[in-house]
Structure formats: C-alpha cells, structure tokens
Amino acid sequence: MDLSDTPNPPDLGGTSEELFALANAVAAVIGGSVAIEDLDHRVLAYSSVPGQRIDELRRRGILDRRVPDEPAPQRQYREVLAAPGVVRPPRLAPGELPRAAAAIRAGELPLGTIWAIEGDPGAGAAGDRALLDGARLAALHMLRRRSSAELGLRAREEALRAALCGDGGAQEIRFRLGLPERPRLTLLGCAPAAGGPDRAGPEVVRLGAAAARHWSAVHGEAAVATVGRTVYVLLPGAGPDEARRLAGQAVAALGRTLDTALRTAVSRPADDPAGLPALRAEVDDILRVTTADADAPEVAALTDVHARVLLLHCADALERHPRLRHPGIEAMRAHDRTRRTAYAASVVAWLDAAGNVGEAAQRLTVHPNTLKYRLRRAHELFGIDLGHPDVRLSCWLQLRLAD
Missing domain, CATH: 3.30.450.40 (GAF domain)
Incomplete structure (x- = not known):
C-alpha cells in the first residue's frame, strides 16, 4: 500500500x-x-x-x-x-x-x-x-x-482536589464529579520512586500532565489531580481487580514516557465520596513505603505492605511523643554507641528468632552462652524484662524502628 x-x-x-x-x-x-x-x-x-x-x-x-x-x-x-x-x-x-x-x-x-x-x-x-x-x-x-475538552477536565481536576482535601459534602462532590448516587470508587496514587529525578520539581508536573492524557484515553470517567508530590486518579465503577490491572498498565506506559521508575498505590473500594480523604491517606501510606524501596512492587494495595505501614505509624507516634519510648532501650543504645557493646543487636536477634537462643547466636556469630549473658546483663543494666510478652513487643518495635 x-x-x-x-x-x-x-x-x-x-x-x-x-x-x-x-x-x-x-x-x-x-x-x-x-x-x-x-x-x-x-x-x-x-x-x-x-x-x-x-x-x-x-x-x-x-x-x-x-x-x-x-x-x-x-x-x-x-x-x-x-x-x-x-x-x-x-x-x-x-x-x-x-x-x-x-x-x-x-x-x-x-x-x-x-x-x-x-x-x-x-x-x-x-x-x-x-x-x-x-x-x-x-x-x-x-x-x-483541546480547549473545550480541557475545560471539562480542569473542572474535574479541581473538584477531585477539593474532595481529597475534605472540602464539600458527599452530595456536592457527586455533583461536581458527575458520580451516581452510590458510586463504586477506587483511588489510585502515583509518584516517582526514590532515586529518580526530583519529585518536588518539574518531574511531578510532567507526570501529572502525562497521567491526565493517559487516563482520559483509557477510562473516560476517571478524574486526575496532582496534590503535592502525588498524582491521584479517581476511578468510578472500577473494582479492585480492574483498578489494579489499569494501574499496572499506567505505570508501564507512563514510566516509559517519562523514563523514570514509578510506584502506584491502589486504595480499597468505597461508595461514599465524602470518604475520599481517608482513601487518600491510605494511598499516601502505601506510597510512603513503596517509593522509598527500590525492590517494592510497582503497584501495591495496603494488604501488600500492611506491616511496613503499621511500623511507620508506630515510628511517627514515637517521634511525636518521645515519652512513649522505653527509657531502658534508649540507655542500652547509648551504652552500645559509647562503649562499643552489642546489647541492642543481641536483643533484636533474640526477638527476631522468637526466643531461639541457638538460632540468634548463629546469626550473631557468637556462642549461645555469650548471648545468654548479654540478655541477662540487658535486664540488670537497663531494666528490660524480656520475660514479659508486652515488654518484648514494645522493645522489638522500638529497636526495629530505630534501625
């Protein structure tokens, strides 16, 4: 031809x-x-x-x-x-x-x-x-x-941005986004992975523009808005499997277009537009984990990274309220720093091994009796009662988050 x-x-x-x-x-x-x-x-x-x-x-x-x-x-x-x-x-x-x-x-x-x-x-x-x-x-x-089509897209963008920030009730949000009475909503969040270009700079602007073009082509009802360093996509009518499939396609297409590694978070489904700020918080939690880890999956839901999200929230609580920290743990870590001891590493290894002294000693490459001595001295020097399950949990959390 x-x-x-x-x-x-x-x-x-x-x-x-x-x-x-x-x-x-x-x-x-x-x-x-x-x-x-x-x-x-x-x-x-x-x-x-x-x-x-x-x-x-x-x-x-x-x-x-x-x-x-x-x-x-x-x-x-x-x-x-x-x-x-x-x-x-x-x-x-x-x-x-x-x-x-x-x-x-x-x-x-x-x-x-x-x-x-x-x-x-x-x-x-x-x-x-x-x-x-x-x-x-x-x-x-x-x-x-483009002008007439973009006017409609821009209006939906502003409506979604306001809804994600908690502005407006459910009825107003449904009207502005053109949603049915009881919509089935899934929220996606997309951001560059760590180690790539500056997420706060032009890269996010380019990602927002490319995402708007992509979603307008593959899902006519999608609304796209950039807030801070994240591009959010609201998918009305998409179930979890479809949302995850579309998210995977978007990551592949946008990653090639921008030549950068991307991460996308998929929220749980919801039917109340007024709950979009909660979905945004869930998406932000997932991205906080996946964008910081080069080995994290490109597309993830909360179930994929739940444990790490929970640990991050615990770390936030300890950062906001230092009084919640076990004083013995702080003293033990200070002792290790100044005297080059290994009490904290020994306690963590023993806790990671669920109390199996032989396995923990092997990880530390020390004799089991050496490990037993260190655990006993941790109790004597720092008042850490590893015989109590609640103390074991709180100590493991504090030491794990410190690492």
Missing part, C-alpha cells in the same frame, strides 16, 4: 482536517512524508503529497496510528522536545530515511512533535523554516481542539 497516494481522511482520533493540510504544506517544501504526533506518540495527521519520500517505519506509524513503542525512539522524542529548533536524529535501522523533527509547543507547554522525512537532497534552511512554521501552526490547531 503506497500511503503517499492516499487521500486525506476526514478525521483521525479527533484531529482536524487542517492538520492534514498543514502536513501536506510542509511536505511540499521538504519533499518527504510529514507526520504530526501528540505527546503519546499517536499520529494525529500525515501528509499525502504525490511522490513524497516515505519508508516502512513511517508507513507502520500511519497504519497503526502511532509510532512503535521502543526505547530508542523514546530517547529521540525526549531530545526533540528539549531542543529549541530542528533536530536531525541518527537513523535507528537499515532502510530508515533521514529525518528532521521539531517540538510543537504553546509557550513552554509541550503539545507534540512534527517529523519530516527529508527529500533528496535535503531541503536545508527552507525546509527548517517550513518545519518550524508548521510546528507553530500545529500548536494553534491542537490548542483549539
């Missing part, structure tokens, strides 16, 4: 005929096939000028209505979006024709990219001007097409 001779389709994914005419105008100057794409790499419009240069990669993109999702092209897109002018990326495969590309922006807001296969010979300065003019005009058309 020779796509260079096909007529312009009247509409592709909601884009206007004007974008197709614009692609043709740029192709007429440059001599090769031109494609206009959004930030999700969907082909919004393409040229159909007779005799234009075209290769198999461009044909695939037009037929599939999107560019193949592979790592090397993703890096090229990031380069184009970051550049102020025309970029000529290296060819990635045999048979691929040389390309020139430019970012489509509205001010500092990225909207997409425009790609042209260069004619033979290249169009030079005239081609660059045509490509940059095409990017500028494409931005105007794309903004016009």
Whole structure:
C-alpha cells in the first residue's frame, strides 16, 4: 500500500482536517512524508503529497496510528522536545530515511512533535523554516481542539482536589464529579520512586500532565489531580481487580514516557465520596513505603505492605511523643554507641528468632552462652524484662524502628 497516494481522511482520533493540510504544506517544501504526533506518540495527521519520500517505519506509524513503542525512539522524542529548533536524529535501522523533527509547543507547554522525512537532497534552511512554521501552526490547531475538552477536565481536576482535601459534602462532590448516587470508587496514587529525578520539581508536573492524557484515553470517567508530590486518579465503577490491572498498565506506559521508575498505590473500594480523604491517606501510606524501596512492587494495595505501614505509624507516634519510648532501650543504645557493646543487636536477634537462643547466636556469630549473658546483663543494666510478652513487643518495635 503506497500511503503517499492516499487521500486525506476526514478525521483521525479527533484531529482536524487542517492538520492534514498543514502536513501536506510542509511536505511540499521538504519533499518527504510529514507526520504530526501528540505527546503519546499517536499520529494525529500525515501528509499525502504525490511522490513524497516515505519508508516502512513511517508507513507502520500511519497504519497503526502511532509510532512503535521502543526505547530508542523514546530517547529521540525526549531530545526533540528539549531542543529549541530542528533536530536531525541518527537513523535507528537499515532502510530508515533521514529525518528532521521539531517540538510543537504553546509557550513552554509541550503539545507534540512534527517529523519530516527529508527529500533528496535535503531541503536545508527552507525546509527548517517550513518545519518550524508548521510546528507553530500545529500548536494553534491542537490548542483549539483541546480547549473545550480541557475545560471539562480542569473542572474535574479541581473538584477531585477539593474532595481529597475534605472540602464539600458527599452530595456536592457527586455533583461536581458527575458520580451516581452510590458510586463504586477506587483511588489510585502515583509518584516517582526514590532515586529518580526530583519529585518536588518539574518531574511531578510532567507526570501529572502525562497521567491526565493517559487516563482520559483509557477510562473516560476517571478524574486526575496532582496534590503535592502525588498524582491521584479517581476511578468510578472500577473494582479492585480492574483498578489494579489499569494501574499496572499506567505505570508501564507512563514510566516509559517519562523514563523514570514509578510506584502506584491502589486504595480499597468505597461508595461514599465524602470518604475520599481517608482513601487518600491510605494511598499516601502505601506510597510512603513503596517509593522509598527500590525492590517494592510497582503497584501495591495496603494488604501488600500492611506491616511496613503499621511500623511507620508506630515510628511517627514515637517521634511525636518521645515519652512513649522505653527509657531502658534508649540507655542500652547509648551504652552500645559509647562503649562499643552489642546489647541492642543481641536483643533484636533474640526477638527476631522468637526466643531461639541457638538460632540468634548463629546469626550473631557468637556462642549461645555469650548471648545468654548479654540478655541477662540487658535486664540488670537497663531494666528490660524480656520475660514479659508486652515488654518484648514494645522493645522489638522500638529497636526495629530505630534501625
């Protein structure tokens, strides 16, 4: 099928005929096939000028209505979006024709990219001007097409943000978010994992914008809002299994787009919109655990990390109320620091082994009698009665959280 001779389709994914005419105008100057794409790499419009240069990669993109999702092209897109002018990326495969590309922006807001296969010979300065003019005009058309839809999305974003902060009653929230009388709600929270780019900076802004585009495409009733360092997604009508499946797809897609590791938390289902602040607190607890752990699952519910969430809340309570700490534990840890003893490590090992002296001694690589001596001295020196189950629990918690 020779796509260079096909007529312009009247509409592709909601884009206007004007974008197709614009692609043709740029192709007429440059001599090769031109494609206009959004930030999700969907082909919004393409040229159909007779005799234009075209290769198999461009044909695939037009037929599939999107560019193949592979790592090397993703890096090229990031380069184009970051550049102020025309970029000529290296060819990635045999048979691929040389390309020139430019970012489509509205001010500092990225909207997409425009790609042209260069004619033979290249169009030079005239081609660059045509490509940059095409990017500028494409931005105007794309903004016009987006404006009405974005007004509705922005209103839902503000409504969700207010609901997550506890503003408004259930009836008002249902009205503003367009929810039924007894909705089935699941809240997702998404944030970059630790060790990646600055979560408080532009990375979160990019994540919020990419998440809004993704969820508007895969779940028409979803509402998306960024609060602080987290992007929240409200999924009406989605059960736990569906929410988890959609969350996994979103993490994979957004992680590739942003080239960063992401974590997503899935709340329990609820039917009261006024309970959204509680769902947000649950999601925040999960993300507090998973974003700090490189080995944590990309998608998690409270049941997956319950023990670690509980320990974090215990740590918060001890931080807020230092008087709750066992004074003997503090004294024992100070003794270990100043005198290079190992009472705390010995107590923890014994508690971790559920009182099995042999197993704990093996972990510590000491003789069992040495461990027994240390446990006895911990009682004598610091008043820690390890014979009482409540004391054992409180001591283990305090020592575990200190580590």
